[in-house]
Amino acid sequence: MRRSQQRAEWAAVRWARLRIAVITAAIITVLITLVGLVADAVMAHAQNEQVWRELRYAASHGDPARPPVCAWLFAPGEQPLANAPQGFPLHRDLERVRRGEEAVERTLHRDGTTYRVRTQVREDGTVVQAVFDMRFQLADRTHLWFALGVAELVGLIAAIVTGTVLGRLSVAPLAEALARQRRFVADASHELRTPITRVYTRAQVLSRQAAAQDLPAAHQDGLTRLIGSVGRLGEVLDDMLLSASLTAGPARTAEHRPVDLAQLARSVAAEEAERAGDAGLTVTVDGPEPAVFVAGVETALRRAVGELLSNAVRHSPAGGVIEVTVMDRGAMVELTITDSGPGFRQAEAERLFERFHRSGDGSRYGLGLALLREVVRGHGGTVTAEGRPGLGARFAIRLPRCAAPPTTALGLPVRAGQA
Numbered sequence: 001m002r003r004s005q006q007r008a009e010w011a012a013v014r015w016a017r018l019r020i021a022v023i024t025a026a027i028i029t030v031l032i033t034l035v036g037l038v039a040d041a042v043m044a045h046a047q048n049e050q051v052w053r054e055l056r057y058a059a060s061h062g063d064p065a066r067p068p069v070c071a072w073l074f075a076p077g078e079q080p081l082a083n084a085p086q087g088f089p090l091h092r093d094l095e096r097v098r099r100g101e102e103a104v105e106r107t108l109h110r111d112g113t114t115y116r117v118r119t120q121v122r123e124d125g126t127v128v129q130a131v132f133d134m135r136f137q138l139a140d141r142t143h144l145w146f147a148l149g150v151a152e153l154v155g156l157i158a159a160i161v162t163g164t165v166l167g168r169l170s171v172a173p174l175a176e177a178l179a180r181q182r183r184f185v186a187d188a189s190h191e192l193r194t195p196i197t198r199v200y201t202r203a204q205v206l207s208r209q210a211a212a213q214d215l216p217a218a219h220q221d222g223l224t225r226l227i228g229s230v231g232r233l234g235e236v237l238d239d240m241l242l243s244a245s246l247t248a249g250p251a252r253t254a255e256h257r258p259v260d261l262a263q264l265a266r267s268v269a270a271e272e273a274e275r276a277g278d279a280g281l282t283v284t285v286d287g288p289e290p291a292v293f294v295a296g297v298e299t300a301l302r303r304a305v306g307e308l309l310s311n312a313v314r315h316s317p318a319g320g321v322i323e324v325t326v327m328d329r330g331a332m333v334e335l336t337i338t339d340s341g342p343g344f345r346q347a348e349a350e351r352l353f354e355r356f357h358r359s360g361d362g363s364r365y366g367l368g369l370a371l372l373r374e375v376v377r378g379h380g381g382t383v384t385a386e387g388r389p390g391l392g393a394r395f396a397i398r399l400p401r402c403a404a405p406p407t408t409a410l411g412l413p414v415r416a417g418q419a
Contacts, residue, residue: 020166025159032155036148040141047137051116052105059103059118059130070136074129085111089129093119097127114138193237200230256295256379258405261333262287262326264298268306269324272313280318283309287326292333295402296379304375308337308395311369315341315393332381333401338394343387352385 054068064073065081072081074089093104096119103120113135121127207223266285276283294301312322320340327334344352353373376383380400387393 017164017166017168021160021162021164024162025156028155028159029152032148032152036145039144039148043141043144047134047140051132051134051137052118055116055118055130055132058132059120059128060122062128062130064128067130070133072131074131075126085115085131085133088115088117088131090117090119093117094127094129097121193234196230196234196237200227200234203227203230256297258293258402259296259298259301260291261294261301261335261399262291264302265305265324265326265335268302268309271306272309275310276313276322279313279316281313281316281320281322283313283322283324285324285326288328291404292326292328293402293404294333294379294381294399296399300375301379304372304397305335307369307372308397312337312339312341312393312395315339317341328401329398331401332398334396334398336394336396338392340392343389343391343393344385345389346387349385349387353383 055071058068058071058073062068062071062073064075064078067073067081072084072088074080074084080088087110090106093106096104103118105116105118108115108117113133116132116134117129119127119129203223203226207220207227210220210223262285265287269283269285272283309322309324316322316339322340323336323338325336325338327336353369373383376397376399382398384396384398385393386396
């Protein structure tokens with residue numbers, strides 16, 4: 001289990017590093033894109049203003065025989081230059097201006113470039129059409145985006161390096177600290193459980209002896225309170241062990257196997273039978289035929305169902321009934337545990353899954369239900385709680401159904417709890 005937990009922790013570290021790299025790369029991409037858009041917009045605006053300014057000056061004062069660079073002037077009686085682009089002048093615009101209209105400006109896209117065209121009447125009455133080829137301006141914009149693309153590539157490489165470095169400098173030590181903390185909790189809980197169990201047992205023996213010897217009531221009450229305090233300390237240790245053992249369960253996806261949920265529930269109920277009998281409770285288990293299976297880590301699911309059943313036993317009064325039911329819900333398998341305990345307000349249902357929550361009547365739920373929900377979610381399922389004060393509670397676990405496992409040599413499916 002420890003090796004599986006370490007693999008899960010390192011997988012989480014690698015995932016954190018990848019997320020840092022992806023987020024850094026996304027930020028760099030967005031910034032470079034924004035810079036590129038702003039630079040392109042500023043450059044395009046400046047180029048357009050300059051081109052129109054030069055074009056208007058050329059149309060008003062330029063010599064058709066010696067026009068500006070990348071520009072051509074078309075006027076009556078003037079022979080177009082040999083390098084003039086095809087399709088010019090635009091005779092329609094010339095006719096419009098001759099009819100007395102104002103200057104006409106337009107933009108044309110042809111032959112893989114963009115032309116700015118202005119047609120106007122000069123002061124001497126001559127109608128002139130000026131044409132400007134913007135291919136060099138467009139090439140400048142292309143060069144700009146190429147440079148930004150190179151910068152983006154360099155930025156992505158820097159993001160990968162940054163993610164790796166930050167992951168090693170920050171994420172890995174944090175993961176190691178959490179792993180050490182988890183190991184400490186598990187080891188400390190395990191080492192403390194045996195002496196606390198001995199103290200609990202010894203206190204019970206002393207309490208019985210005190211009652212048999214008819215010692216003063218104050219002594220007997222003190223022993224009773226001692227038993228309760230040690231019992232509560234044992235519950236805290238059980239919760240800590242649950243935290244250490246169940247946390248690794250959902251991450252071990254490679255260990256997921258088909259589990260007969262009804263058979264697992266019967267096995268857990270058998271383990272709780274003695275405690276339920278001492279409390280005067282009746283536990284029933286009902287499952288479908290044929291059996292239905294869910295994919296998961298059997299030990300984690302066993303602890304989760306065991307926590308739910310233990311919770312029902314702890315909160316049910318003597319003479320109560322606890323019903324465990326497994327039902328086939330199509331693509332899901334549902335396990336419900338219904339008790340006859342004090343119940344709770346439905347408004348508190350979600351808070352029951354908070355760590356160390358206490359209900360309105362002072363009942364303690366510890367870490368168990370909180371960790372149970374983490375395990376169920378890790379298996380792709382959900383857990384819900386329903387209840388009403390004085391009318392008991394109903395907890396339901398829903399897990400995705402999976403195909404039955406291969407049969408054994410005897411033709412029987414492999415089920416939870418079987419060797």
